[in-house]
Amino acid sequence: MKNIYSNILKFNKKNLSKTLKYLRRSNIVGLPTETVYGLAGNAYSSKSVKKIYNLKKRPRINPLIIHYYDLTKLYNDVEINETFLKLYKYFCPGPITFIMKKKKSSKISKLACANLKTVGVRFPNNKITRKILKRIDFPLAMPSANKANAVSPVTASDVADEFGKDIKIIIDGRKSKIGIESTVLDLNKKPNILRPGVISREKIEKILKKRIMNSNINKNIKSPGMFKKHYSPNIPMILNKKKVSKNHAFITFGKRYKKSINTYNLSENSNLYEAARNLYKLFRKIKKMNYKKIYVAKIPNKGIGVAINDRLKRAAGKK
Numbered sequence: 677m678k679n680i681y682s683n684i685l686k687f688n689k690k691n692l693s694k695t696l697k698y699l700r701r702s703n704i705v706g707l708p709t710e711t712v713y714g715l716a717g718n719a720y721s722s723k724s725v726k727k728i729y730n731l732k733k734r735p736r737i738n739p740l741i742i743h744y745y746d747l748t749k750l751y752n753d754v755e756i757n758e759t760f761l762k763l764y765k766y767f768c769p770g771p772i773t774f775i776m777k778k779k780k781s782s783k784i785s786k787l788a789c790a791n792l793k794t795v796g797v798r799f800p801n802n803k804i805t806r807k808i809l810k811r812i813d814f815p816l817a818m819p820s821a822n823k824a825n826a827v828s829p830v831t832a833s834d835v836a837d838e839f840g841k842d843i844k845i846i847i848d849g850r851k852s853k854i855g856i857e858s859t860v861l862d863l864n865k866k867p868n869i870l871r872p873g874v875i876s877r878e879k880i881e882k883i884l885k886k887r888i889m890n891s892n893i894n895k896n897i898k899s900p901g902m903f904k905k906h907y908s909p910n911i912p913m914i915l916n917k918k919k920v921s922k923n924h925a926f927i928t929f930g931k932r933y934k935k936s937i938n939t940y941n942l943s944e945n946s947n948l949y950e951a952a953r954n955l956y957k958l959f960r961k962i963k964k965m966n967y968k969k970i971y972v973a974k975i976p977n978k979g980i981g982v983a984i985n986d987r988l989k990r991a992a993g994k995k
């Protein structure tokens with residue numbers, strides 16, 4: 677065990693200073709966040725950012741999210757507006773990413789933003805990662821710590837499964853509390869949700885006191901993460917099924933479905949938070965079982981359910 681996972685480190689004083697040293701030298705580390713684990717590097721260093729793209733095998737047209745401790749250093753990099761401040765006050769630190777206008781004077785690596793004039797900005801709510809962010813004088817470029825198009829990791833060992841020894845430090849922060857990626861909200865023009873998450877459209881509308889758009893269906897794709905076959909376990913997946921044969925895995929929700937060896941319940945209590953937390957863990961577990969197909973029961977398409985259905989549709993190649 678120790679050999680396979682010797683790059684997974686407990687969070688203590690010694691490993692904190694090791695991590696800081698690593699990041700300051702433009703190296704890449706795996707870090708926990710409340711949504712999913714991330715692959716973190718200095719956002720001001722194009723050397724770090726290149727390493728991230730290479731490790732993930734990510735197309736360079738797909739920008740990275742830049743993570744900050746709080747507003748203090750954000751002013752150097754993006755134009756801040758009232759709408760953002762309202763949402764920041766209410767939701768941050770938390771599972772939401774804002775797309776904002778980049779300042780000309782910003783030091784963020786151009787590659788991190790895929791040469792766009794905007795930046796995806798997030799303030800993760802995880803004690804460990806916040807301690808790290810507080811102690812460095814640069815923000816962290818941090819995509820989910822998986823190979824391009826694969827399932828996002830929710831534990832340190834998921835990250836080790838993705839990258840093996842290619843990354844030297846993965847900090848163990850236990851299982852991610854939320855389990856799916858942050859809501860991506862474009863604030864560059866009219867507020868517009870590019871990727872749904874546990875901070876739902878309804879919650880954002882309540883704070884802004886106005887209707888906002890959900891642009892997933894928009895043909896004019898702004899967020900390359902919205903491409904087909906993202907978040908995919910790479911097994912054919914069929915949605916909205918009521919029952920399943922013995923040879924396929926069946927992902928269910930609620931008490932309605934018969935229990936058997938091939939059923940995997942996202943939440944027996946029909947709790948959508950719990951379902952989100954279990955989703956990627958189940959994808960990984962089922963993948964290891966060598967099923968040929970995954971059937972999925974209907975999941976309510978309200979609130980967080982919108983984000984779960986979004987990930988399911990992408991995994992099924994239907995979006």
Ligand code: TXA
Pocket residue numbers: 709711712713714715738739740741773775789792794795796798800818819820821856857858860870871898899900901902
């Ligand atoms: O919860 C999360 O957001 C996690 C944790 C680690 O913070 N990160 C994450 O990063 O999911 P990533 O790279 O896997 O997904 C970022 C998404 C992509 O779909 C990307 O295209 C989009 O955000 N994005 C980033 N910057 C953007 C920008 N300037 N304009 C439009 N979309 C952007």
Ligand code: MG
Pocket residue numbers: 819820828
């Ligand atoms: Mg990702």
